[in-house]
Amino acid sequence: MTTHVIENPAHEILDVQTTDCCIVGGGPAGAVLALLLARQGVSVILLEAHKDFDRDFRGDTIHSSVMEIMEELGLSDRLLQLPHAKMHQVKIRTPDDTVTLADFSHLKTRYPYITMMPQVKFLEFITQEAQKYATFQLVMGANVQELIEENGVIQGVRYRGGGGWHEIRAILTVGADGRHSRLRQQGNFESIGTSPPxxxxxxxxxxxxxxxxxxxxxxxxxxxxxxxxxxxxxxxxxxxxKxxxxxxxxxxxxxxxxxxxxxxxxxxxxxxxxxxxxxxxxxSVESSRVKRWYRPGLLLIGDAAHVMSPVGGVGINYAIQDAVVAANILSQPLQNKSVELSDLAKVQRQRELPTRIIQGFQTLIQKRIFAPILTSQKTFQIPLLLRLPILRDLPARLIALGVFPVHVQETDK
The missing domain is CATH 3.30.70 (Alpha-Beta Plaits)
Structure with a gap:
């Protein structure tokens, strides 16, 4: 990474930095992607708008799929040394009955449970690991305001923080800035939304x-x-x-x-x-996804690409899986200092189907179970199918492990 001091009459730019990848948003997707790229020797700057990670009622569920990813990185044991709780089952209870909806203890994984851990602790852990690599830089209090576009290609961002305006020039910019993504808005991405009840x-x-x-x-x-x-x-x-x-x-x-x-x-x-x-x-519960997750020089992942309903608590896990797939596909092109549009398209190809499947599952639950309960004065009758023990593994697997397994792939540096 290099730094140059320049003047810009429009914004009084204090400095310009160059990097291979600029990631906007220090949530789970952005933090994990930054760590994975830094491990591969890719220079990466992670921009987080807030001055710390401590915000209430963020996703605190780390599912089995993410724990397996942490194990592949050699981090699972140390992560579990942080304060946490383990959730082995999810039950449904009505005034007349109780049924186990999902039993994670039957899953074939070293982590047959949902790990309940404050997201602030998880993010601090991941970014501390990333800081062990010389190619990683974290900037807190960086409020990204503008995309830099030249000849139809996104070349980086401009952000406010540290007493003024700053500019980052990057081969690739990644929007991981959440459900209210500024980069999604500024990049004019078209979203497909549903109407959760x-x-x-x-x-x-x-x-x-x-x-x-x-x-x-x-x-x-x-x-x-x-x-x-x-x-x-x-x-x-x-x-x-609603x-x-x-x-x-x-x-x-x-x-x-x-x-x-x-x-x-x-x-x-x-x-x-x-x-x-x-x-x-x-x-305010939302569920949507952008039609196309990328444009030249820019990729969206996590909630920036697909806003998840809280049903099943899967948002953080699908965001991290996005990050793993993006790192697997883009590490080599970033090492070669050239990311093609086809590389970005490949990320969406691998992640769009699992996203659509889980959003369909969430929509089904919301419309067939939650909506009738919230709009009726009748006692909810637990369907007979949910009483069959064999079916406990199906929602458990979908929630804890996702649709398709995602694994960390190391590339040659």
């Missing part, structure tokens, strides 16, 4: 010793309360009909607390932990 309110309640373990979906007429076991606390997802947030707010926090206890009576002794709406995070 629900939104979600996230909050946390203490986990007590006598509580059950694992993940539990509680269904009652007009209400869904999903509980994710994080060891010392429950991460709660309270499902509401567009119903304002009505919930107007009814007041006490009404929300009462509704939660009606669905999960065991929470009556801790629901008062919720004292303020600031403890409740609203998520």
């Amino acid at each position: 629900m939104d979600v309110l996230w909050f946390r309640l203490p986990h007590q010793p006598e509580d059950p373990q694992g993940g539990i979906g509680n269904f009652a007429p007009g209400r869904i309360v999903a509980m994710l076991d994080r060891g010392d606390e429950w991460q709660i997802a309270y499902g509401i009909p 567009g119903g947030y304002q009505q919930i707010r107007e009814a007041g926090l006490e009404a929300l607390k009462k509704s939660v206890v009606e669905v999960v009576p065991n929470f009556s002794n801790r629901i008062d932990y919720l004292q303020d709406w600031l403890q409740v995070f609203f998520l």
Whole structure:
């Protein structure tokens, strides 16, 4: 990487850096891709808009597929030394019945569980590993504002941070900047969207010793309360009909607390932990994907390319799988200082089908199960098929391992 001081009347550019790959967005996709490329000797600059990784209610589920990738990198044992909880089962509970929806303990993997770990700890771990390589650079507080385009090819980005404007020139720019991607917007990518029937309110309640373990979906007429076991606390997802947030707010926090206890009576002794709406995070559920993930000099991955519903908690894992495939395909071209459009197209080809399959699965669950529950006053009847033990492995495999396995491939430097 080289740095040159220049003047630019439009933005008063403080400096220009050159690199092989500029990655915008320090989430799971961007951080893992940066690590993989740095391991291959590719010079990479990772830009993160915030000054730290600590933001509430990000995806905290690390599935078996990602743990296997960490093992291939020789990082799984050290990663599991960080504080975490293990989720071995997901259950559905109605006022009349309880059924195991997914049993991860039957999966043929060294990691037959979902690892619950704060995303901030995961990202700090990955970027610390990347910093061991001289070709890696992390810039926090880098608010990317513009794509640099010359002769129809993206040549890098301009960002604000550190007291002014900066410019990065790159052979390849990767947009990994999440569901509200600026690079997706500035690159004029066309999205295909669906209309999920629900939104979600996230909050946390203490986990007590006598509580059950694992993940539990509680269904009652007009209400869904999903509980994710994080060891010392429950991460709660309270499902509401799409567009119903304002009505919930107007009814007041006490009404929300009462509704939660009606669905999960065991929470009556801790629901008062919720004292303020600031403890409740609203998520507008979306599901979409861009038609084409790339243009000359620019590639989108993760939520920038495909916004995932929270159903199954698979977003972080599909983003990381995108990063692994991108690194496998692009490391050699980046080492050769030339990335062709066909290389970028190959990334989308390998990742689009798994993405479409999992989004179809999420849509099916939302429309066939969640929507009827949220709009009906009848008690949800658990389908007979979900009671068959043999079927527990199907959703477990789809959630934990994904549609197709993804593995890290080393290239010659």
